[in-house]
Amino acid sequence: MRPGSVERPADMSAASFAGDSGDRMMVRTSTRGEGRFAISRKATTWVALLGFAVLDLAVLPTLRLDAAAREPSGSAALRRDVEGYAFAACLTAQDSAYLKEQGHGWGAVVLERGHGGVEPLMSLDAAVKAAAARTPMALMHKDGPVSEPLVPLPILFCADLLQTPSVRAAKLRAMRRLRPDYHR
Numbered sequence: 065m066r067p068g069s070v071e072r073p074a075d076m077s078a079a080s081f082a083g084d085s086g087d088r089m090m091v092r093t094s095t096r097g098e099g100r101f102a103i104s105r106k107a108t109t110w111v112a113l114l115g116f117a118v119l120d121l122a123v124l125p126t127l128r129l130d131a132a133a134r135e136p137s138g139s140a141a142l143r144r145d146v147e148g149y150a151f152a153a154c155l156t157a158q159d160s161a162y163l164k165e166q167g168h169g170w171g172a173v174v175l176e177r178g179h180g181g182v183e184p185l186m187s188l189d190a191a192v193k194a195a196a197a198r199t200p201m202a203l204m205h206k207d208g209p210v211s212e213p214l215v216p217l218p219i220l221f222c223a224d225l226l227q228t229p230s231v232r233a234a235k236l237r238a239m240r241r242l243r244p245d246y247h248r
Contacts, residue, residue, distance in 0.1 A: 141179075142246040146238050149174045149185050150231060153192040154222035163218055180245030184238040191234030195225055 148170060155167025171189075175182060202221040203214040225231060 138247050139243075142239055142242055145174045145178045145246075146185075146188065146235050146242070147226065149178075149238075150188055150192050150226050150235055151222055153189040154196055154225050155218070157193050157196040158218045158222075160218065178242075179248070180242045184241040188234045188238045192225065192231055195228055195231050196221075199225055199228065 152167045152170035152174065155163045155170065158164060158167070175185065178185070199221070202217040202224060204217055206212050206215055226235070
């Protein structure tokens with residue numbers, strides 16, 4: 065028998081091993097003959113419950129605290145929110161209903177968790193949509209014959225659009241106007 069494997073004790077019938085509430089099983093803890101012990105299934109259930117209780121009381125709160133500690137604050141949160149809102153504004157300008165919905169949802173999250181007024185973000189939205197109207201869509205060839213139509217790449221388009229000079233200037237203006245509200 066390998067360490068950690070389970071065997072039915074010789075004094076137990078197959079029926080009692082299969083599921084009686086008072087049944088026991090043998091667990092071998094080493095490769096040599098010693099180290100066998102019998103535990104009841106009720107005991108293993110209680111041990112499992114105790115383990116989950118310890119996990120819930122001791123480990124999970126520290127994970128929640130770690131997540132809260134990783135939450136950006138100040139300049140990092142400001143940059144995250146402004147960049148995110150700009151990307152969301154670009155998504156709402158796309159033809160795909162799915163991308164529009166994702167953009168509206170992302171923008172709503174930024175407005176919900178953000179600090180300060182919405183005016184800087186509204187002017188950023190206008191700048192992104194104006195830049196999107198005058199910038200050609202990113203396109204690619206599919207695998208296959210070159211004669212097939214080009215496929216638009218709206219996510220790449222939005223990522224590139226956020227790096228254009230007019231959108232970068234609008235992002236900087238929004239960050240300057242929102243900075244006092246994020247550093248309280």
